[in-house]
Amino acid sequence: MTKTNQSELVVKDVVKQFQTKSGLVTALSETSCTINGGEFITLLGPSGCGKSTLLRIIGGLETITQGSVTFDGVPTTGPSRERGMVFQSYTLFPWLTVEENITFGLDLESKGSSKERKEVAHRYLDLIGLSDFAKKYPTQLSGGMKQRVAIARALAAEPKMLLMDEPFGALDAQTRLLMQEMLLKIWEGTNKTIVFVTHDVDEAIFLGDRVFVMSSRPGRVKRIQPVPFPRPRQYELKRTQEFVDLSISLTDELREESSKMF
Ligand SMILES: Nc1ncnc2c1ncn2[C@@H]1O[C@H](COP(=O)(O)OP(=O)(O)O)[C@@H](O)[C@H]1O
Ligand SMILES: [Mg+2]
Numbered sequence: 001m002t003k004t005n006q007s008e009l010v011v012k013d014v015v016k017q018f019q020t021k022s023g024l025v026t027a028l029s030e031t032s033c034t035i036n037g038g039e040f041i042t043l044l045g046p047s048g049c050g051k052s053t054l055l056r057i058i059g060g061l062e063t064i065t066q067g068s069v070t071f072d073g074v075p076t077t078g079p080s081r082e083r084g085m086v087f088q089s090y091t092l093f094p095w096l097t098v099e100e101n102i103t104f105g106l107d108l109e110s111k112g113s114s115k116e117r118k119e120v121a122h123r124y125l126d127l128i129g130l131s132d133f134a135k136k137y138p139t140q141l142s143g144g145m146k147q148r149v150a151i152a153r154a155l156a157a158e159p160k161m162l163l164m165d166e167p168f169g170a171l172d173a174q175t176r177l178l179m180q181e182m183l184l185k186i187w188e189g190t191n192k193t194i195v196f197v198t199h200d201v202d203e204a205i206f207l208g209d210r211v212f213v214m215s216s217r218p219g220r221v222k223r224i225q226p227v228p229f230p231r232p233r234q235y236e237l238k239r240t241q242e243f244v245d246l247s248i249s250l251t252d253e254l255r256e257e258s259s260k261m262f
Contacts, residue, residue, distance in 0.1 A: 005037035005191040007072045007082075007160045009058060014067035016053055027053045030067070031220035033212055035195060037160070040187055042208035043197045043221075044250065046258040050219030051197045052165055058195060059083050059163045071161075081105070084159035088166040090146045092138040092153075098125070099134040102153045124152035127186055144175040151183070161193040168203070177235055180206055188232055201250045202238060205229075213253060216260040225250065 016028040027050045035041050035058075045051050056062040057069060060079040069076045071083070092101045100107075102121040111117065125131045128148040138146055147167055154162055168176045180203060187194055198204050204211045205227055213223040227246070229237055237243055 005160060005193060007037040007193065009035040009161065009193070010068075010070045011035075011054070011058065012068045012070075014054075014057065014069060015065045016050070016057065016062070017065045026218040028057075029218035029220050032067075033221045033224070035161075035193060037193055038191050040194045040207055040209045041196070042204035042211050043195060043214065044201065044204040044211050044254065045199065045214030045219060046216055046254060046261060047199060048261060049214045049217050049257065051199075051214060054214075054219070055085075055163050055165050055195060055197050058161075059085050061085070081157050082159050083161045083163055084154035084157050086147070086150050086154050086162065086164045086167045088169045090138065090143070090150065090170075092146055092149055094138050097135050097137055098130065098141070098149050101138070101149055102156050104153065105157045120156050121152075124156050127155070128152045128182065142175075143171050144179060147171065147179065148182070151186070155186070155190075155192075159192070161195065164194065164196045166197050166199070169198075176203075181235060183207065184231070184233060199254075201247050201254060202243075205243065205246055205250065206233060206235075206238060211250065213250065214257075216257040223253065 011031065011033050013030045013032055014028055015030055018025045018027055043051050043054065053062060057064055060076045060083065093104065096104065099118065099121045102124060103117040106112065106117045106120060122131065125134055128151060130145060130148055133141065133145065168179045171179060184207060196207055208227050211225040211227060212221045213225060214220065215222040
């Protein structure tokens with residue numbers, strides 16, 4: 001039932017420098033990559049290599065020093081509802097209920113009637129398995145639940161692309177595995193493109209169609225690793241020899257990159 005999504009995102013020769021008190025910091029050196037519509041891309045790299053910077057550039061939250069970024073052939077000039085973001089830290093509004101958090105963006109734009117917006121919220125609450133929590137406040141939810149709501153909120157805006165910056169990084173290992181499976185299930189039922197940042201090798205392989213491995217700072221996409229495992233994927237995949245072999249290969253590479261910054 002997957003619909004086509006032709007929206008291609010092209011990053012071409014992008015350089016990003018930050019002006020800091022101690023001078024210019026080059027976060028990204030000339031880097032290029034193409035993300036196809038409907039693809040699940042994981043962006044893997046050591047801490048500080050520029051993953052968040054690249055993701056924020058794709059999301060239009062950060063300017064570039066050189067190069068170009070186009071979405072659907074059009075240069076990106078700022079944030080857009082076509083590219084929704086989910087961050088690691090919990091970004092829900094504590095004074096709004098779960099349902100109000102999900103409809104927040106739609107309410108701002110007065111998109112549809114309030115009844116229609118509620119229906120949208122409930123559709124996504126159902127998808128993330130939290131229908132019974134519509135009237136609860138964020139403080140009444142666990143970390144995993146909050147991130148599920150953040151995902152539902154991003155999806156409710158119906159973006160073509162979901163940009164996720166270590167969204168499961170603060171969760172315990174068991175919850176994290178469940179979240180990975182839930183995200184795959186959601187993605188498999190949609191036409192969304194996902195770009196998912198992580199420094200966890202197994203997470204990158206388990207989720208991605210392709211893993212973009214970044215070099216140490218200044219970062220660039222240095223290896224594009226296709227993930228050959230069929231979908232739908234279940235957690236047992238992680239125990240197979242093929243998975244373990246790929247995991248070892250990427251772990252070695254990541255270790256080498258990390259050691260350059262150590
Ligand atoms: N707003 C900023 N001002 C100055 N330096 C920054 C800024 N954002 C990121 N950097 C620097 O750019 C590099 C890459 O950061 P980041 O993209 O956050 O890496 P990652 O997400 O891979 O850990 C780091 O050296 C960081 O200190
Ligand atoms: Mg980061």
